[in-house]
Amino acid sequence: MTKTILEEAKMIQYGARLEGSQSGEMRAVDGWKRPRRGQRRPRSTRPGSGGDEGALLRELRDEEERKMRSKLMVDLRRERAGMRRPRAVECFACSGKGHMARYCPSRNTKDERNKRSSPYCYERPAEAVAKVIAVIRKEACVPERKRTRVSGSIGDLVDKFPEVHRGQENRIEFYQDERVVKRGQIVPESLRERTRKHLENLKRRGVIRQSWLKWRNLIRALEKLNGGVWVVSNLMALNDLVVKTRTSSPTFGTLCERRRARNGSW
Incomplete structure (x- = not known):
C-alpha cells in the first residue's frame, strides 16, 4: 500500500512530537532536529515541510485551530451571558x-x-437674629418665607469659646487719629508708571474707589507674563498688628491625663 506525501509528512510530524514527549527531549527524527532557543528553524527542515504539500498541511491545521478557538470563544460568551442577571x-x-x-x-x-x-425663630429666639425677630413680631401674620429655623442659641457657645467672643484673640490695636503706614516692597521704576495707569483705569471703570479710612494698606505690583500689571494687597502690616494667642497643640499623653482627671480615675 503506497503512502501519499501528505500522509508521510503527517507521520513525520506526529512521530517527532510523540518521541519528544516520551523521552523528554526532541531528537532528530527522519532528518528533523529541534533548533536551539532563539534560533529560527529552516523551512526545509520543519516537520511537514514537503514543498507545496507541507504548506497546505500547515494551512489546514491552522484553519482547524482557528475554527476551534472561535467556537470555544462563542461558547464562553454564551455561558457568561447566561450567568448575568439584571441587578x-x-x-x-x-x-x-x-x-x-x-x-x-x-x-x-x-x-x-x-x-x-423644628423650632422657629419667633419661638426660640437667638442673639444673632434678635433684630429680625423684633421686626417680624410687629406684623399680625408672619409670612412663611420669613420664618427661620434656629437650632441653638449663640449664647451657648460663649462658654465653650470665651476668648473668641470676648475679643481676646486676633484683636487689632488702633490709636485715635493715627495713620497706620508700613513700608512695603520696593517697586521697580519701570513698573511704577504702568501701575499708576492701571490703577487710574480701574478707578475710572468703577472697580476701585478712594477710601477715607485711617487704615492705609499697601499694594504690591507684579508683572504678568503677557506684559500686564497685577495688583495685589500687601498684608504684612496687618499681620504685624494682629495680636495672636500663642497656643501649642496638646500631645496624646496630655489629652489622656486631662481625660483621666476629668473622670476622676488615675
Missing part, C-alpha cells in the same frame, strides 16, 4: 428595591416631619 436597584432611605433614594416616596414625609418638629 435590582436598592434604596438607601427605606431599604426597598425598585427605586433610588432620591425618588423614595417616604423621603418627603420625613422632611415634612422634620419641618414640623
Whole structure:
C-alpha cells in the first residue's frame, strides 16, 4: 500500500512530537532536529515541510485551530451571558428595591416631619437674629418665607469659646487719629508708571474707589507674563498688628491625663 506525501509528512510530524514527549527531549527524527532557543528553524527542515504539500498541511491545521478557538470563544460568551442577571436597584432611605433614594416616596414625609418638629425663630429666639425677630413680631401674620429655623442659641457657645467672643484673640490695636503706614516692597521704576495707569483705569471703570479710612494698606505690583500689571494687597502690616494667642497643640499623653482627671480615675 503506497503512502501519499501528505500522509508521510503527517507521520513525520506526529512521530517527532510523540518521541519528544516520551523521552523528554526532541531528537532528530527522519532528518528533523529541534533548533536551539532563539534560533529560527529552516523551512526545509520543519516537520511537514514537503514543498507545496507541507504548506497546505500547515494551512489546514491552522484553519482547524482557528475554527476551534472561535467556537470555544462563542461558547464562553454564551455561558457568561447566561450567568448575568439584571441587578435590582436598592434604596438607601427605606431599604426597598425598585427605586433610588432620591425618588423614595417616604423621603418627603420625613422632611415634612422634620419641618414640623423644628423650632422657629419667633419661638426660640437667638442673639444673632434678635433684630429680625423684633421686626417680624410687629406684623399680625408672619409670612412663611420669613420664618427661620434656629437650632441653638449663640449664647451657648460663649462658654465653650470665651476668648473668641470676648475679643481676646486676633484683636487689632488702633490709636485715635493715627495713620497706620508700613513700608512695603520696593517697586521697580519701570513698573511704577504702568501701575499708576492701571490703577487710574480701574478707578475710572468703577472697580476701585478712594477710601477715607485711617487704615492705609499697601499694594504690591507684579508683572504678568503677557506684559500686564497685577495688583495685589500687601498684608504684612496687618499681620504685624494682629495680636495672636500663642497656643501649642496638646500631645496624646496630655489629652489622656486631662481625660483621666476629668473622670476622676488615675
